[in-house]
Amino acid sequence: MSRASLSERAAGRRVALVPTMGALHEGHLKLIKVARELSDTLVVSIFVNPAQFGENEDLSSYPRRLAGDTEKAEAEGADIIFHPSAEDVYPKGSSTWIDVEGVSTGLCGASRPGHFRGVATVVLKLFNIVKPHSAVFGLKDYQQFVVIKKMVRDLNLDVELTGVDTVREADGLAMSSRNVYLSARERKAALSLPAALDAGKLLFIAGEREAVRIAGAAKKVIEKEELAVVDYIELCDSLTLEPVGKLGKTTLLAAAVKVGSTRLIDNVILS
Amino acid sequence: MSRASLSERAAGRRVALVPTMGALHEGHLKLIKVARELSDTLVVSIFVNPAQFGENEDLSSYPRRLAGDTEKAEAEGADIIFHPSAEDVYPKGSSTWIDVEGVSTGLCGASRPGHFRGVATVVLKLFNIVKPHSAVFGLKDYQQFVVIKKMVRDLNLDVELTGVDTVREADGLAMSSRNVYLSARERKAALSLPAALDAGKLLFIAGEREAVRIAGAAKKVIEKEELAVVDYIELCDSLTLEPVGKLGKTTLLAAAVKVGSTRLIDNVILS
Numbered sequence: 001m002s003r004a005s006l007s008e009r010a011a012g013r014r015v016a017l018v019p020t021m022g023a024l025h026e027g028h029l030k031l032i033k034v035a036r037e038l039s040d041t042l043v044v045s046i047f048v049n050p051a052q053f054g055e056n057e058d059l060s061s062y063p064r065r066l067a068g069d070t071e072k073a074e075a076e077g078a079d080i081i082f083h084p085s086a087e088d089v090y091p092k093g094s095s096t097w098i099d100v101e102g103v104s105t106g107l108c109g110a111s112r113p114g115h116f117r118g119v120a121t122v123v124l125k126l127f128n129i130v131k132p133h134s135a136v137f138g139l140k141d142y143q144q145f146v147v148i149k150k151m152v153r154d155l156n157l158d159v160e161l162t163g164v165d166t167v168r169e170a171d172g173l174a175m176s177s178r179n180v181y182l183s184a185r186e187r188k189a190a191l192s193l194p195a196a197l198d199a200g201k202l203l204f205i206a207g208e209r210e211a212v213r214i215a216g217a218a219k220k221v222i223e224k225e226e227l228a229v230v231d232y233i234e235l236c237d238s239l240t241l242e243p244v245g246k247l248g249k250t251t252l253l254a255a256a257v258k259v260g261s262t263r264l265i266d267n268v269i270l271s
Numbered sequence: 272m273s274r275a276s277l278s279e280r281a282a283g284r285r286v287a288l289v290p291t292m293g294a295l296h297e298g299h300l301k302l303i304k305v306a307r308e309l310s311d312t313l314v315v316s317i318f319v320n321p322a323q324f325g326e327n328e329d330l331s332s333y334p335r336r337l338a339g340d341t342e343k344a345e346a347e348g349a350d351i352i353f354h355p356s357a358e359d360v361y362p363k364g365s366s367t368w369i370d371v372e373g374v375s376t377g378l379c380g381a382s383r384p385g386h387f388r389g390v391a392t393v394v395l396k397l398f399n400i401v402k403p404h405s406a407v408f409g410l411k412d413y414q415q416f417v418v419i420k421k422m423v424r425d426l427n428l429d430v431e432l433t434g435v436d437t438v439r440e441a442d443g444l445a446m447s448s449r450n451v452y453l454s455a456r457e458r459k460a461a462l463s464l465p466a467a468l469d470a471g472k473l474l475f476i477a478g479e480r481e482a483v484r485i486a487g488a489a490k491k492v493i494e495k496e497e498l499a500v501v502d503y504i505e506l507c508d509s510l511t512l513e514p515v516g517k518l519g520k521t522t523l524l525a526a527a528v529k530v531g532s533t534r535l536i537d538n539v540i541l542s
Contacts, residue, residue, distance in 0.1 A: 002429070095372035096391075096425035102366045120367075128427040154367035156399040158273070 001082050005043070005131045013040035017132035019123060022046040022083075023063035023177035024072045027138050027167040032076040034164050035136040043130050044078040046070075050086055051118030063177055082130060089125060097121050100147045100154070103241045107143045107254055108265065111231050116147045123148055127159055134160040138167075140174050142254060142267045146241055166266070168194070174266045181262040189227035190259045196221035196233065197268040200253045204270040209247045211235035214270075222257055231256035231263065238269060272353050276314070276402040284311035288403035290394060293317040293354075294334035294448035295343045298409055298438040303347040305435050306407040314401050315349040317341075321357055322389030334448055353401060360396060368392050371418045371425070374512045378414045378525055379536065382502050387418050394419055398430055405431040409438075411445050413523060413538045417512055437537070439465070445537045452533040460498035461530045467492040467504065468539045471524045475541040480518045482506035485541075493528055502527035502534065509540060 008015050016039030018031045024046075036042050046069055053059035070081045097117050104116035127135070137145050145163045152159055167175045172194040173187075182190055196218040203217050215233045222228050233255040235244050244251055247270060254267040279286050287310030289302045295317075307313050317340055324330035341352045368388050375387035398406070408416050416434045423430055438446045443465040444458075453461055467489040474488050486504045493499050504526040506515050515522055518541060525538040 002427075091424075093373075094425045095374075096422050097370045097372065099368045099370060100366065101368065102364075125427050128429070151367050153362075154365045156273075156396050158399070 001043075001080070001084075001129050002131065004080060005041075005129075008041040009131060009133075014134070015039060015041045015043060015130070015132045017043045017045060017126065017130045017135045018078075019045045019047075019126050019135065019137070020069075021048045021062065021177065022069045023065055023180070024069045025167075025175045025177060025179075027140065027175035029072065029076050030167050031136045031138055031164050032073055032078060034162060035134070036077040038134050038136070038160075038162065039132075041080070042078050043080045043082055043132065044073040045082040045084075045126055045130065046073075047082075047084055047089060047122070047126075049089070049118060049122040051090065051121055052115050053118070054112055054114065057112070058178070058181075061181075063180055082126075084129075089122065098124050098151060098155075100151050103143070103146050103150050106236065106241055106243065107232060107234060108256060109143065111256060111263075116144070119144055120147055120151050124151065124155070124157075127157060132159060134162060136162045136164060139163045140166040140176065140266065142252060143241060146239070172198075174264070176264060178262055178264065182259060186227055186260045186262065189225045190257075190262075190264055192222045192225035192228045193255060193257050193259075193264055193266045196255060196257075197253055197266055200233075201268050201270060204247065204251075204253075211244050211247060211251075214247070214253065218253065218255060222255075227259055229258045231258055235270075238271075272314075272351070272355075272400050273402065275351060276312075276400075279312040280402060280404075285405070286310060286312045286314060286401070286403045288314045288316060288397065288401045288406045289349075290316045290318075290397050290406065290408070291340075292319045292333065292448065293340045294336055294451070295340045296438075296446045296448060296450075298411065298446035300343065300347050301438050302407045302409055302435050303344055303349060305433060306405070307348040309405050309407070309431075309433065310403075312351070313349050314351045314353055314403065315344040316353040316355075316397055316401065317344075318353075318355055318360060318393070318397075320360070320389060320393040322361065322392055323386050324389070325383055325385060328383070329449070329452075332452075334451055353397075355400075360393065369395050369422060369426075371422050374414070374417050374421050377507065377512055377514065378503060378505060379527060380414065382527060382534075387415070390415055391418055391422050395422065395426070395428075398428060403430060405433060407433045407435060410434045411437040411447065411537065413525060414512060417510070443469075445535075447535060449533055449535065453530060457498055457531045457533065460496045461528075461533075461535055463493045463496035463499045464526060464528050464530075464535055464537045467526060467528075468524055468537055471504075472539050472541060475518065475522075475524075482515050482518060482522075485518070485524065489524065489526060493526075498530055500529045502529055506541075
């Protein structure tokens with residue numbers, strides 16, 4: 001992979017990377033489309049990164065569909081599909097980790113200790129292997145994008161980052177590889193998550209600026225849904241991810257809910 | 272710095288980096304000589320890295336001599352002297368850190384918590400800014416070299432590392448920027464450190480293979496010296512830095528002593 005990339009770079013071609021964990025859906029395909037426009041050589045990595053899963057999380061059940069994913073990514077214009085094994089990425093004895101402090105602490109970082117350490121580490125490794133000029137990430141994983149932007153700045157990396165808006169199903173549910181876990185009843189209950197964000201957004205548009213009221217309104221929507229349990233609903237500064245009391249110009253309203261055993265996240269920017 | 276390096280690389284020239292904290296002595300000059308041979312374009316960085324000093328350590332008193340250092344480095348053939356400010360390297364809000372677990376734990380890592388986190392982070396940042404093909408480090412800081420080698424491997428970095436043997440004063444004291452702290456009496460007492468390593472080595476050559484006996488013999492030498500206090504004397508596997516009980520083929524005998532308020536380190540390979 002590194003040799004291919006170095007030879008593309010040496011020939012003056014721009015390399016873009018879309019890092020994925022596979023099980024590609026329309027959200028990923030949009031990332032690939034955006035990256036296609038940014039690049040001469042487009043690399044899509046497919047790697048279910050064990051380091052970003054907690055002990056009791058869904059690493060073993062996470063959907064793996066390499067053949068179909070390759071086909072989909074190539075249909076969108078991917079030039080190289082990079083799908084290393086866990087042993088390729090973390091050879092025996094690997095013990096170097098990247099901590100992006102501050103922005104990794106709240107939201108999903110609080111619910112999933114070690115998650116962003118695993119994310120930052122694998123993304124840095126992928127950057128070092130693939131050597132892209134630019135990389136494209138989805139903004140459904142908003143905190144992930146903030147963590148990676150911070151890492152890129154703090155570690156003086158020469159990679160341009162692009163965040164792409166969340167792609168949604170017709171009924172509003174954010175596309176996620178984890179949606180396949182949902183039963184029919186759970187799938188319906190999951191709609192309380194985008195509905196909760198909508199409720200918060202409506203209140204904001206109506207002029208509400210107290211975070212506690214906006215979060216409260218969103219929470220109510222989810223609490224009406226028997227199968228859904230709130231993990232967090234928070235309003236944060238969209239750059240630092242620090243919780244806000246009174247909303248300023250640009251605030252992130254982010255939420256995570258458990259629907260059955262499936263954990264779903266979503267967010268909206270209030271501005 | 273990055274632009275200069277990218278243009279050198281694009282022109283097919285090999286870039287080498289010697290990262291230093293300045294106060295250059297003969298040991299550094301040897302690193303520069305070795306790097307000169309490896310490179311077309313030789314960068315010497317001079318940066319007293321606050322992140323690798325503990326709270327009660329000598330950050331504020333650490334010798335700073337930029338003008339003289341620049342002259343010395345250029346006399347040895349340095350093409351570029353890179354001397355960023357602390358604010359350049361750690362802009363306000365920097366919060367990303369590299370943990371190289373395992374090899375950072377023992378020896379100086381035990382006495383100086385956070386030290387190798389600071390070292391690994393600054394070296395990765397320097398690598399990302401300077402983009403060298405190769406980098407040269409001194410083996411007096413043996414654990415540092417092992418930590419950086421591990422980081423380079425674990426993070427898939429394309430930097431070739433070279434370790435250079437310790438340069439010593441005529442009487443055997445390892446060259447160190449911290450030797451200037453020593454009073455005349457302390458300077459004499461400091462000789463107990465190389466003498467202790469010699470005692471350990473002699474015992475090894477005589478056939479001794481029990482780590483506890485070799486460490487004991489070394490310790491005795493330092494304990495005879497009133498002004499010197501042992502921080503650690505340890506025998507470790509030279510690759511993993513794990514303590515050994517019975518010596519194998521290649522063992523690191525490493526020691527740290529405090530002479531007055533000055534902490535000195537030194538080591539020898541027994542093989």
